[in-house]
Amino acid sequence: MSKRSQAAQRLRPLWDELRAGDPQAVHEARKLTRRAQAELRVAEAGGKTERAWRDLRRAAAPLRDHDVAGGHLRDALVELSVPEETLAYFDRIWADRRAALLAGTTWPGRPPAFDLSRGWKGRARRLVQKDGRKLRREGEAALASGDPEQWHAWRKRLKRYRYTLALLEEVPPALTGTLEALGRLQDAEVVLGLLHADPDLLRYERARLIAREEVARQAAREQVRELFPALAAQLSEPDRQAQEQAGA
Structure with a gap:
């Protein structure tokens, strides 16, 4: 029997926050695109659906990579006991970089959905x-x-x-x-x-x-x-x- 895509179901409630660039929503959406990639291999959903998930993954990837790298860099700066002004400087430039990335991001028009076929x-x-x-x-x-x-x-x-x-x-x-x-x-x-x-x-x-x-x-x-x-x-x-x- 067929089965609803878990990735698609979990993505839907995140959609507005994702399009607004919320870091947690970006993180969850990036993981869900990997889950969807596995589901699509057994779903027989068609090329259009596969491309929609691929486009979503490519849209989320730069933001997620930026957030992860920033987290590691900030943790390292704290671990190295840098002055507070250095941390403030880093926070400022990293936020500016993210804003530029988000402004250049094109999200799909709606969350893609599909079922896993019999x-x-x-x-x-x-x-x-x-x-x-x-x-x-x-x-x-x-x-x-x-x-x-x-x-x-x-x-x-x-x-x-x-x-x-x-x-x-x-x-x-x-x-x-x-x-x-x-x-x-x-x-x-x-x-x-x-x-x-x-x-x-x-x-x-x-x-x-x-x-x-x-x-x-x-x-x-x-x-x-x-x-x-x-x-x-x-x-x-x-x-x-x-x-x-x-x-x-």
């Missing part, structure tokens, strides 16, 4: 099995590489897998923990990119901020490496179950 559970199970096999290989390649883009691409596909799996069962801690570590890794990459791209941004604290994010980046990668054996086992589980059923 047979969605079977499609979701097949995707979980197929994705797990591929993600295990991609994870091994990412861990052997120093390329941030490779780690980020793996993270995005792993997030999609997480929401596909969540349609069927509880998401295991090995997966959520790995995604949290990968999220901190990506946040560090974004902050470092900002600091390296703009030498005038917080110039007097720049060296200490860069050092802090480099430490965070390395720690996040090490955490992913520690979690990977358990994650690999989880990603292999659908294949193992299928083999057991075939041999029964």
Whole structure:
């Protein structure tokens, strides 16, 4: 039987706040676009609906990235015990940057909605099995590489897998923990990119901020490496179950 999209249902009450640029609404909407991406793979909703969610994700992304980077930078400044005037300066320039981003944001005209069509559970199970096999290989390649883009691409596909799996069962801690570590890794990459791209941004604290994010980046990668054996086992589980059923 068909099923209503949870992402679409949760987005609707946020819509006015989202279009006004509320940070929490932006955060929630960005997460919901990832959930919708997984749902759409089993929904057979059509290209128009897929494009609407893609456009929403692209609209929310710059604001959310700005908010996350700003949170990390401000926490770092507090941790480094900078003067109050430095914090006030940062708050002012970061608010101005956000206002400019929001002014340039074009939101979709209305919240997109769709249903998951009949047979969605079977499609979701097949995707979980197929994705797990591929993600295990991609994870091994990412861990052997120093390329941030490779780690980020793996993270995005792993997030999609997480929401596909969540349609069927509880998401295991090995997966959520790995995604949290990968999220901190990506946040560090974004902050470092900002600091390296703009030498005038917080110039007097720049060296200490860069050092802090480099430490965070390395720690996040090490955490992913520690979690990977358990994650690999989880990603292999659908294949193992299928083999057991075939041999029964």
